Each structure stands twice: as structure tokens, then as C-alpha cells.
Amino acid sequence: xxxxxxxxxxxxxxxxxxxxxxxxxxxxxxxxxxxxxxxxxxxxxxxxxxxxxxxxxxxxxxxxxxxxxxxxxxxxxxxxxxxxxxxxxxxxxxxxxxxxxxxxxxxxxxxxxxxxxxxxxxxxxxxxxxxxxxxxxxxxxxxxxxxxxxxxxxxxxxxxxxxxxxxxxxxxxxxxxxxxxxxxxxxxxxxxxxxxxxxxxxxxxxxxxxxxxxxxxxxxxxxxxxxxxxxxxxxxxxxxxxxxxxxxxxxxxxxxxxxxxxxxxx
Amino acid sequence: xxxxxxxxxxxxxxxxxxxxxxxxxxxxxxxxxxxxxxxxxxxxxxxxxxxxxxxxxxxxxxxxxxxxxxxxxxxxxxxxxxxxxxxxxxxxxxxxxxxxxxxxxxxxxxxxxxxxxxxxxxxxxxxxxxxxxxxxxxxxxxxxxxxxxxxxxxxxxxxxxxxxxxxxxxxxxxxxxxxxxxxxxxxxxxxxxxxxxxxxxxxxxxxxxxxxxxxxxxxxxxxxxxxxxxxxxxxxxxxxxxxxxxxxxxxxxxxxxxxxxxxxxxxxxxxxxxxxxxxxxxxxxxxxxxxxxxxxxxxxxxxxxxxxxxxxxxxxxxxxxxxxxxxxxxxxxxxxxxxxxxxxxxxxxxxxxxxx
Amino acid sequence: xxxxxxxxxxxxxxxxxxxxxxxxxxxxxxxxxxxxxxxxxxxxxxxxxxxxxxxxxxxxxxxxxxxxxxxxxxxxxxxxxxxxxxxxxxxxxxxxxxxxxxxxxxxxxxxxxxxxxxxxxxxxxxxxxxxxxxxxxxxxxxxxxxxxxxxxxxxxxxxxxxxxxxxxxxxxxxxxxxxxxxxxxxxxxxxxxxxxxxxxxxxxxxxxxxxxxxxxxxxxxxxxxxxxxxxxxxxxxxxxxxxxxxxxxxxxxxxxxxxxxxxxxxxxxxxxxxxxxxxxxxxxxxxxxxxx
Numbered sequence: 001x002x003x004x005x006x007x008x009x010x011x012x013x014x015x016x017x018x019x020x021x022x023x024x025x026x027x028x029x030x031x032x033x034x035x036x037x038x039x040x041x042x043x044x045x046x047x048x049x050x051x052x053x054x055x056x057x058x059x060x061x062x063x064x065x066x067x068x069x070x071x072x073x074x075x076x077x078x079x080x081x082x083x084x085x086x087x088x089x090x091x092x093x094x095x096x097x098x099x100x101x102x103x104x105x106x107x108x109x110x111x112x113x114x115x116x117x118x119x120x121x122x123x124x125x126x127x128x129x130x131x132x133x134x135x136x137x138x139x140x141x142x143x144x145x146x147x148x149x150x151x152x153x154x155x156x157x158x159x160x161x162x163x164x165x166x167x168x169x170x171x172x173x174x175x176x177x178x179x180x181x182x183x184x185x186x187x188x189x190x191x192x193x194x195x196x197x198x199x200x201x202x203x204x205x206x207x208x209x210x211x212x213x214x215x216x217x218x219x220x221x222x223x224x225x226x227x228x229x230x231x232x233x234x235x236x237x238x239x240x241x242x243x244x245x246x247x248x249x250x251x252x253x254x255x256x257x258x259x260x261x262x263x264x265x266x
Numbered sequence: 267x268x269x270x271x272x273x274x275x276x277x278x279x280x281x282x283x284x285x286x287x288x289x290x291x292x293x294x295x296x297x298x299x300x301x302x303x304x305x306x307x308x309x310x311x312x313x314x315x316x317x318x319x320x321x322x323x324x325x326x327x328x329x330x331x332x333x334x335x336x337x338x339x340x341x342x343x344x345x346x347x348x349x350x351x352x353x354x355x356x357x358x359x360x361x362x363x364x365x366x367x368x369x370x371x372x373x374x375x376x377x378x379x380x381x382x383x384x385x386x387x388x389x390x391x392x393x394x395x396x397x398x399x400x401x402x403x404x405x406x407x408x409x410x411x412x413x414x415x416x417x418x419x420x421x422x423x424x425x426x427x428x429x430x431x432x433x434x435x436x437x438x439x440x441x442x443x444x445x446x447x448x449x450x451x452x453x454x455x456x457x458x459x460x461x462x463x464x465x466x467x468x469x470x471x472x473x474x475x476x477x478x479x480x481x482x483x484x485x486x487x488x489x490x491x492x493x494x495x496x497x498x499x500x501x502x503x504x505x506x507x508x509x510x511x512x513x514x515x516x517x518x519x520x521x522x523x524x525x526x527x528x529x530x531x532x533x534x535x536x537x538x539x540x541x542x543x544x545x546x547x548x549x550x551x552x553x554x555x556x557x558x559x560x561x562x563x564x565x566x567x568x569x570x571x572x573x574x575x576x577x578x579x580x581x582x583x584x585x586x587x588x589x590x591x592x593x594x595x596x597x598x599x600x601x602x603x604x605x606x607x608x609x610x611x612x613x614x615x616x617x618x619x620x621x622x
Numbered sequence: 623x624x625x626x627x628x629x630x631x632x633x634x635x636x637x638x639x640x641x642x643x644x645x646x647x648x649x650x651x652x653x654x655x656x657x658x659x660x661x662x663x664x665x666x667x668x669x670x671x672x673x674x675x676x677x678x679x680x681x682x683x684x685x686x687x688x689x690x691x692x693x694x695x696x697x698x699x700x701x702x703x704x705x706x707x708x709x710x711x712x713x714x715x716x717x718x719x720x721x722x723x724x725x726x727x728x729x730x731x732x733x734x735x736x737x738x739x740x741x742x743x744x745x746x747x748x749x750x751x752x753x754x755x756x757x758x759x760x761x762x763x764x765x766x767x768x769x770x771x772x773x774x775x776x777x778x779x780x781x782x783x784x785x786x787x788x789x790x791x792x793x794x795x796x797x798x799x800x801x802x803x804x805x806x807x808x809x810x811x812x813x814x815x816x817x818x819x820x821x822x823x824x825x826x827x828x829x830x831x832x833x834x835x836x837x838x839x840x841x842x843x844x845x846x847x848x849x850x851x852x853x854x855x856x857x858x859x860x861x862x863x864x865x866x867x868x869x870x871x872x873x874x875x876x877x878x879x880x881x882x883x884x885x886x887x888x889x890x891x892x893x894x895x896x897x898x899x900x901x902x903x904x905x906x907x908x909x910x911x912x913x914x
Binding site for chain 3: 338344390391394395397398399401402403405406407409410413417526530533534537541583584585586587588589590591592593594597598601
């Protein structure tokens with residue numbers, strides 16, 4: 001085990017004091033790794049991210065049990081202002097740009113964790129990763145395309161100098177080529193800056209290609225973990241997330257309907 | 267359809283008829299009947315004229331507040347011009363009664379329809395505007411109507427005001443608080459019944475759909491502009507109807523009361539009573555009227571306390587202050603209004619002693 | 623012709639006043655999307671604070687001015703903390719009605735403390751500000767207004783376009799959740815925008831008080847006249863507020879001069895309805911970008 005950046009110990013999350021979403025989730029993120037979090041809709045992936053970044057409170061959620069430790073600091077139920085200043089930045093699901101701000105102003109909001117500090121160099125860096133943004137820098141974000149916006153929100157998060165970058169479904173609603181481009185850049189950011197990345201994805205195939213380690217969530221629990229290699233070789237993951245039969249070949253929908261492999265971990 | 271004797275402890279409705287039923291149990295229906303019986307059979311004969319006057323005011327304002335609730339609480343369109351529409355109704359009735367000698371049972375509904383037309387004109391911006399912008403457009407409507415009422419002297423006699431003839435039917439003249447009590451509360455019951463039933467119809471469901479998400483409503487095939495206008499029309503009809511009743515009850519009217527303050531009072535009734543709740547509007551009208559009376563009485567008393575008058579303090583603004591405070595406290599503490607408090611109270615009684 | 627020119631000048635001057643009164647309003651709207659119906663009462667509060675400090679406290683002008691600004695800054699902060707913060711995320715009508723309730727409270731309070739009479743400030747502007755161009759006369763207060771409004775316009779423009787804090791404020795108004803996720807201190811932004819806006823409102827209240835005298839009813843009426851002004855200019859454009867103010871001011875003085883004095887106070891609202899029907903987001907406002 002290498003150097004551990006973030007550790008979740010057995011956390012439970014409850015919304016509105018009644019709805020329990022996470023039922024004892026534990027995971028560790030090593031420094032410099034890309035960790036992917038897989039699972040179907042409603043498994044609790046986004047909630048896990050929000051528990052880490054402190055964004056549960058506006059949605060009336062609370063970490064009721066367990067602890068979240070980042071760099072030796074206890075951060076569960078802290079305010080988002082505090083957590084972002086620890087270097088943890090979450091990129092929200094579904095691209096949430098500031099529609100009435102230009103691309104450049106959007107990027108400047110990313111400096112909120114260190115107001116008043118110089119930011120020009122970081123902006124150059126973002127433009128270096130996402131050259132598509134350069135010619136749109138004066139355009140209102142509300143008028144940009146989905147791909148540009150996804151680049152924008154990742155770039156905006158980079159402006160904050162994150163130690164830990166959490167991406168929530170960066171491939172949502174994007175064309176396959178754009179998805180590939182985005183993942184290529186994610187990989188590059190990870191390699192060049194040693195930024196630790198937690199990746200929540202529906203597109204398990206893409207995610208396992210770039211990630212070092214992966215967790216599979218179901219019903220608010222972690223049901224399986226392993227290196228990307230182990231996961232993509234696992235017959236259950238193949239069947240349920242990669243859309244392949246246990247034997248490793250892509251299969252037709254006819255078989256999916258007639259026979260479902262029983263999940264081993266349940 | 268079978269009526270339950272007890273409230274079910276969950277949602278066990280199985281068909282649309284049950285979903286649309288107003289009373290879940292026979293008890294609710296009977297208790298409403300008993301309440302109405304007491305209201306009509308006992309109240310007018312035992313209450314003092316002053317209390318009857320307050321009840322009548324509540325009745326009139328409640329009709330207008332129900333109308334505003336249809337617009338604000340159910341359709342989600344905020345209007346700051348309801349006080350002016352109330353005034354349009356009052357003037358329409360007064361002009362019909364004095365110039366054309368229309369009997370009251372025709373002039374009151376006619377005033378409602380005229381106001382509905384005016385309301386639709388000011389509802390036109392709602393086709394393009396939403397939220398804040400619409401609010402401001404109705405604010406402009408308020409000022410424009412006020413101006414027209416004052417300046418169109420050939421019709422409204424301007425600041426002189428109009429005196430109405432007493433309403434009479436079949437040779438019998440309605441005069442005095444007791445007679446008006448019956449007129450007003452029969453109207454209130456009918457209008458409430460009408461409002462409750464609109465909300466159970468296709469129109470009511472369209473209004474609610476527009477409130478919750480007008481784009482989605484449009485996507486579902488609801489012509490939103492038409493329904494928004496309809497909502498404005500119904501709401502102004504109620505305002506005009508109430509205004510006409512008010513004109514007859516007050517005998518002589520001037521433009522003065524129909525200002526922005528009245529519009530704000532109507533919105534306060536809807537919020538304090540409970541948005542999107544028809545009985546709530548009646549609660550709200552009751553609350554505001556009683557609050558106004560109490561404050562008037564208190565400031566009157568305080569004015570006569572020698573310590574305060576000797577200090578040269580004028581206590582009249584206290585009324586404004588407390589009124590504002592009531593609105594603010596309700597919004598902060600119980601945004602669903604009195605209707606919600608009433609519901610909590612009832613369910614506490616029902617479930618006592620095991621309230622979980 | 624002279625009459626026309628004098629009306630033109632008067633119109634622009636009155637309009638500038640409306641414009642700077644509207645600036646605080648636009649600031650609050652920009653940062654927290656709150657339509658502030660208590661704006662007129664904020665104007666009045668500032669004017670009365672200043673009045674008390676100057677005439678009863680016998681403090682020098684500059685000291686009382688600064689004290690008033692500081693007091694209003696704190697007041698705005700408190701209003702946000704106690705009344706508006708609990709409503710974050712609530713429906714529009716609750717927020718609007720809350721400010722209506724606040725307006726009634728403030729008005730009652732001012733009437734209780736200072737009464738409904740007209741008060742005036744001692745005269746203190748230097749007469750060198752007086753401008754006489756041929757037959758046209760511009761009173762010193764108006765030229766002072768012109769200077770003040772230009773200064774504030776430039777300052778605000780720079781603040782919102784260039785400074786980090788200004789951009790954070792706009793980002794919060796735009797997408798609160800995303801701003802939170804990037805570590806913008808949202809509560810601080812709200813509090814700050816109310817504080818600054820209250821300060822600006824108080825300042826314009828003082829200016830209005832110098833020109834027209836201090837009276838609660840007049841000042842709160844101006845608070846309502848802010849609506850046509852900002853709608854004309856677009857609710858979220860500070861430059862638009864000034865231009866909207868000038869247009870409304872011109873409309874008023876010309877209608878008052880040529881048509882009828884009684885129409886004067888209503889004409890802004892009539893124009894407002896037409897503008898809203900033709901150009902719903904005002905002349906300079908942002909078009910709402912709605913994507914499903």
C-alpha cells in the first residue's frame with residue numbers, strides 16, 4: 001500500500017433524517033492514483049462524492065456514522081468552504097456552468113479557494129489541456145456545447161489546484177469521440193500533475209481503462225474492489241457493467257433476456 | 267362510493283373517484299354541515315352588529331382571497347394588482363347600479379365578468395413573462411388602474427366617490443348587517459364550492475401543472491397561455507365579485523382603499539392562510555381582518571395613554587409595523603400557513619395519544 | 623425651445639437620481655436574485671440616520687456621512703442574516719413577500735421614531751457646483767448627483783467585471799450549487815452583497831434627501847419607481863439602471879411639462895407594460911438561457 005490520501009471508514013449517509021443511502025462505505029484512495037467508482041443508478045456513488053466534498057448539507061443529508069479522513073484531517077460534515085480549501089474539489093454531475101459568465105470568468109471562479117492570488121498561469125495551463133476553450137474564452141458559457149462545457153468544468157476545478165479531483169460522470173450525454181478525448185485528458189492530468197482522481201462513471205469500460213483501482217457499489221454498499229485489471233477480468237463485472245458474456249465476448253440482447261447470471265456478491 | 271368512517275393511515279385510494287373525493291370520511295362532511303348550520307342559524311342572531319360587521323368583512327375579503335389563491339397558489343403567477351381588481355369590481359357594480367339601474371343580483375356577477383375582462387388584459391404579459399417580470403407587470407397594472415379610476419371622472423366621479431342604492435329583490439330591501447350577512451355568506455359558500463370544484467377538474471389540474479413546471483406542462487400539450495389567461499380571468503372574477511359586494515355593503519365608495527396596500531394585504535392573506543389551499547384563503551382573510559381590528563383597537567387605546575401622548579409619540583404606525591412583522595414571521599416560521607397548522611392540530615387530535 | 627431644453631436637463635437630472643437609487647436594488651438582485659420591495663425604506667433609513675447624526679448629533683457632515691454608510695453596511699448584513707438566509711432556496715413569492723413585510727416593518731419603525739413630516743438638511747454643497755448654461759440652470763445638487771453616479775457606475779462596473787469578489791458574486795447568482803462545489807463562500811457573498819447594496823441605498827437616500835427633503839412617504843414611493851427603471855434597463859445591468867433611470871426621468875418631466883401633471887406619476891408604469899410586452903427582459907437585461 002502506498003501513500004494514502006483519502007480514507008472513508010464505514011460511513012453512513014442519511015437524507016432528511018429518514019432515508020439511509022449509504023450503509024457503511026469504506027474506501028481508500030492512494031495518492032496519485034485514479035480510482036473509479038462504478039455502480040448502477042441509485043447505488044450511492046454521487047452521494048459518496050457529496051459526503052466527501054461536504055455538499056450533502058444543502059440537500060438535507062448528513063454523515064451519521066463513520067469518518068472521512070483526508071491528509072490526516074477529519075472532514076466529515078464540514079462545510080464545503082473548509083473542504084475545498086483542503087484541496088478536494090468535486091466536479092458536479094451534469095455540467096453545471098455559470099451560464100451568464102464567460103468561459104474565462106467561469107475559470108476565475110475556480111480560484112475561490114485562494115482569492116487574490118495570481119491565476120494567469122493556471123489559466124494558461126487549462127487552455128493547454130483544453131485548447132478548444134481558447135477561441136471560446138469570451139463566449140457566455142450558456143451558449144457553449146456539451147463537450148466544451150465538460151472541458152470547462154474540469155478546467156474550472158483544475159484552477160483550484162486540487163490534490164483530489166472528484167469527477168461525477170464526465171461522459172454524461174457526450175458523443176463517444178468527445179468522451180475519449182475527455183478521458184485522455186483526465187489521464188494526462190493525472191500523470192503530469194500527480195493529481196489524485198476519483199471517477200464516478202456509468203461508462204465502466206472507459207473508466208476501467210484509465211483507472212488504477214476500482215470499487216463497485218450497489219445499494220449503498222461497496223460490493224467489490226480491486227485493481228482495474230482484476231475488475232475487468234471479473235466475470236460478474238463483465239456481465240453487468242461491461243455488457244459482455246462471462247466468456248469475454250460481446251453478446252446479443254437475446255441472451256440477456258433469456259438468462260441472467262446471478263450476481264455472486266449478493 | 268363507500269365513505270370511510272375513519273381516516274386511513276396511508277394512501278389507499280384505488281380509483282380516480284376516490285382520488286378526487288373532497289371528504290375522506292362521513293365525519294368530515296357532517297362536521298362541515300354542522301358548522302354551516304351554526305354559521306347561518308346562530309351567528310347572525312346572537313352576535314353584536316360590530317362582530318357581524320367583522321364577519322361580513324371577512325366574508326368579502328375571503329372571496330377575493332380565494333380568487334388570488336387560484337392565481338398564486340395554484341397557477342403560480344404572482345399578482346400585485348388584486349387590490350385594483352377588487353376596486354374595478356366595486357366601481358363596475360356602482361356604475362351599473364347608478365347609471366343603468368341594474369338590480370344587484372345582476373350587477374354583482376356583471377361586475378365580476380367586467381373585472382375578469384380587465385384581469386385578462388393585464389394577464390396578457392403572462393404569455394411571455396415569468397416570475398419576477400410578471401410580478402412587476404402586475405404592479406404596473408395596479409398603478410395604471412388606480413390612475414384610471416381617479417382620472418376618468420366622467421365615469422367614476424374621480425375622488426368624489428359614488429353612492430350606491432340599497433340592493434333590493436322582489437320589493438324587499440337588503441339593509442343592515444344581518445341581511446348582508448346572509449347575502450355575503452351565501453355568496454362565499456357558493457364561490458368556495460365553485461373554486462374547490464374547479465380545482466378537481468381538468469382546468470385545475472392544468473393550473474397546477476403550469477405552477478409546477480410550465481415548460482413541462484407545455485410539452486404535455488397544455489396550451490399554457492390560454493390557461494394562464496383563464497386563471498387570471500377566474501381570479502379577477504372573484505376579486506370583482508367581492509369588490510361589488512363590498513361596494514353594496516359600504517354604500518359609498520371612493521378610490522382610496524384600492525391601493526397597493528390592499529393588494530399586499532390580499533397576498534398576505536394567501537400566504538398566511540396557506541398557498542394552494544382554498545380553506546387557507548378563508549383562514550388568511552380571517553387572520554388579517556382580525557389582526558387589523560385588534561391593531562386598530564390597540565393603537566386607539568395607546569393613543570389615549572397619557573404617558574405616550576405626552577412624549578409626543580404617534581402610535582398609529584405601530585399597526586403597519588406589526589402587520590409587516592406578522593408576514594415576516596409567518597414566512598420564516600410556517601410558510602405553509604394557517605392551513606398547515608390546522609392540519610397538524612387536527613391530526614394531533616385524531617392520532618392522540620399515539621401521534622406516530 | 624428653452625422650455626424644452628430646461629425640461630431635458632431636469633429630466634436627465636431626475637433620471638440620474640432614479641438611476642443611482644436603482645443601483646443598490648440591482649446589486650441585490652444580481653447577487654441573490656431577490657426582488658427587494660423594501661428598497662424605498664432602505665433609502666429612507668439612510669436619509670434619516672444621516673439626518674439624526676447631523677441635526678441632533680451635531681456631528682460634522684463628513685463624519686456623519688461615513689457613520690451612516692457604516693451603519694447601513696451593518697444593517698444590510700443583519701437583514702440578510704436574520705431574514706433572508708433562512709429563505710435560501712424557497713419559492714420566489716416567499717422571498718418577495720418577505721421584503722414586502724420588511725418594508726412595512728421599516729416604514730412603521732421610521733414613522734414611530736421620526737414621524738411623517740418633511741425634514742430638511744442644512745445646506746452644505748459648495749455653490750461652485752452651480753452650472754448656468756445660457757438660460758438653462760443646473761442646481762448644485764444635480765451636478766453633484768451626476769458626479770456621484772458616474773463614479774459609482776465606474777466602480778461597480780470594475781467590481782463586477784474585474785475583481786475576483788465581483789465574479790464570485792455573479793457566480794453565486796448564476797449557479798449556487800456549482801459555486802459551493804468550487805469553494806465560493808456563498809453565505810459570505812450573500813451577506814456582502816446585501817451589505818454593499820444597503821450602503822448604496824443609504825447613500826442615494828441621502829442624496830435624494832438633500833434635493834427633495836426627507837420624508838418617508840416620498841422616499842418609499844421612489845423605492846417603487848425603481849421597478850420601471852430597472853425593468854427598462856434590465857434587472858441585472860447596473861449601467862442599464864442608469865440609462866433606464868434617465869429615460870424614466872425624461873418621460874416624467876416631459877409628460878409633466880407638455881401633457882398633464884397628473885399623468886406624470888403613472889407614465890413610467892404605462893411604458894413599463896409596453897416594454898415588457900415587446901422586450902420582456904428589458905433593454906439591457908440578460909436573456910434567460912433556458913435549456914431543458
